[in-house]
Amino acid sequence: MTEQWRKLDRRLEWDASALSTNDICYYYYDHTEGGYSQSRANQLVFNLKKPLIRRGKSDWHYKIEAIEAFAENLASLLVRVQRSPLSISLIAMPTSKNRQSDDYDDRIVQVVKQASDQTGIPWLDCFETLADTQPVHLGGTRSATAIRNNLALNDSAKRLTNYDACMLVDDVLTSGSHFIACKELLKSAYPHLQVVGAFWAKHRTSQWAYGTTDEF
Structure with missing residues (x-):
């Protein structure tokens, strides 16, 4: 399938089991089982998640390139947002590690900042992770309640009063x-x-229908 932003259709796709039909989510690639060698998407995600212990090593540039590629793809989605009458801000999803942790990885903040620079849409880094947890792909919790209880909003979130979305x-x-x-x-x-x-x-655990290409 041609690589493009798709809107998740919860009526057809059951992998994202925590979402309801009222949740609006877009995605670009399909990530599958089988490791980084299975697809371009798997390779890009693998590079994006490259651990910080690889910093300064010969393969570190792959992480930087993945961050730049994600930001460029995100900017292409934001073209739709710019046609919307809504005032909108970009927000980096919080990681499983506290900001003071040696393992804290700001890759999503970097993606959001670069996409903001390319489009002019403002960004915020407004979540704080209270205690380090295991990432989901390494066995961390999938409980939305447990995740929410380990998060807080910092002062930058107050700017959200100025935005519609x-x-x-x-x-x-x-x-x-x-x-x-x-x-x-x-x-x-x-x-x-x-x-x-x-x-x-x-991430796809089975062969469900693809999402739609509905406008934002």
Whole structure:
């Protein structure tokens, strides 16, 4: 299938089990089982998630290139947003590590910042992870409640009072529990806010129908 942004259709796609038919999420690639060698999407996600211990090594440039590629793809989605009458902000989805952790990886912040620079759409880094947890792909929790209870909004979130909508940006959509946790926390503080998700890839555990290419 041609690489393009697609809108998740929860009526047809059941992998993202935490989402409802009312949740609006877009994704660009299909991420599959089988490791980085199975597809271009798998390779890009693998490079994007390259651990910080590889910094300064010969393969580190692959992570930088993946961040740049994600930002460029995200900017292409934001062309749709710029046609919308809504005022919108980009928000980096929080990681599983606290900002003070040696393992904290700001790759999504870098993606959002670069996409903002390319489009002029403002960005925020407004989530704080309270305690380090395991990433989902390494066995971390998929409970939206548990994830939400480990998050807080920092002072930069106050700027959201000036926006109609926000786009939560992350690398891979699996169950959707992180999106739900973040959406609920944002809506509890800013009930007026429309919250949309944008993921570089959607992980597929089975062969469900593809999403649609509906406009934002």
